[in-house]
Every structure is written in C-alpha cells, then in structure tokens.
Amino acid sequence: MMNIAVIEDDNQELENLIVCIKNFFTKKEISFHIDVFTDPNKLLQNINEIDLVFLDIQISKDTNGIDVGIELRKRNIDVKIIFVTNYTEYLIDGYRANASRYFVKPISQSHFDIEISNVVEDYLQRFAGFTDLRICTHKIYFQNILYIEFCNRRTILHLINGNKIKTIYQLKYWIDTVTAFPFAQSYKSIIVNLNQISGFSKNNIILINNESIPLSKHYKKEFENAYYHNIHRRM
Incomplete structure (x- = not known):
C-alpha cells in the first residue's frame, strides 16, 4: 500500500487533488491511503510512515512549504515530495528539497496522470523482487542487485x-x-x-x-541509451 500525505490550505484545491489521486490509483489498481494534514509538525512526526507527499508551497502566511519540504527530506530521504503551487516562480526553490514533481494549480486529471506515472513507477520498483527457494529463503529485491x-x-x-x-x-x-526493470547488458556475460x-x-x-564492470564495444551504444533513458524516466 502506498501511504500518501496531503497539505493544502485551499479546500477547493484539496478536493480536486484528492479526486485526481483517487482516480489515478484506482485506475492503476494500486492500493493507497490518504492522510490530510493541516499541521506540518504532525506530518514531520509521521514522515517515516509516508511514501508520497503533496505539499502546498504556501501553506499559510507564516509557513513556507519549501522549508517544510527540506525538513521532510532530512527526516526521510526516500519520501517522494510533490509541490503544489499557484506561482511558478517558486518552482526553482523546490529543488532544495529534491522534489520529484511540481504541479501548478489548477490541476487537471490528464496532467496529473502523466506527471505522477513515473513517480509511482519508481516507487513500485523499489519493492519489486522475487522469491525462489532454489536460490534463497527470502525475497530478493531487484534494487539490491x-x-x-x-x-x-x-x-x-x-x-x-x-x-x-x-x-x-x-x-x-x-x-x-x-x-521490466532498469537493467541492461554491458558485456556478453553481465547485466547491470x-x-x-x-x-x-x-x-x-x-x-x-x-567496482569496475567491463562495457564492451558490442553493447556500448545500447547500454548507454538504456542508461540515459532511465535517468530521463526518473526525472
């Protein structure tokens, strides 16, 4: 299950965002749970239980969402942070919190679906793996290879x-x-x-x-294409 937190002080925008979230995850058949926070300190206290945060950049007159996002990142380096704002001039500041995406209000369902897809795919790949008792008694995660x-x-x-x-x-x-995962063949006997x-x-x-792994001339072009495609996908 993907645990999602939302901080948004505009009730209309909050309702629209929650509809977009529910529509996307229901369509993708991904289980999820949404918690709406009005107090950033409560979110900070629970951040290790959260996978994805939608954070209004201007939470209130006294609270800046960028600063909250930076603190969230310090406490949970894996959490996905998505800033929501009315003002495009704040977007550059969001890089300080290593945000995954930015949404400029009002948010449409079509735009939401396009932008959130790679974020969720990256999250799901973190938990993808396999169990094979002929190899190991516990699950092996692809990200650990x-x-x-x-x-x-x-x-x-x-x-x-x-x-x-x-x-x-x-x-x-x-x-x-x-x-279906970010691996590519670098040599006749190696996939990375x-x-x-x-x-x-x-x-x-x-x-x-x-550790140094050989990259043969035969596989070099295809490998580099896969590498840069993976970087682009994660951006």
Missing part, C-alpha cells in the same frame, strides 16, 4: 551488501526476468542495474561500491 554475472555455467547475483548468490539459471533467464551506476571510464562502468 548490483549486477548479474554468468560464470562457469552458473549465474551469480552480486548484491549491494557484498553477498553473492549462485544460481543454476542461464543469463538469458535473468535478462527475461528483469526486462542502471540505478547502481556512479560513473563511467573509457571501457568500464563504475558502480556505487567502486
């Missing part, structure tokens, strides 16, 4: 925590399994999690753990 390597007729899942899980499957099995890349050298990919 750095890369998958084929070696000695087995594939090895290299995880963020340093663990390695050997599997009996061929690389083709994993290519098909992760096709695009979200776990920190940079590139001439013929290598540098992962967030500073």
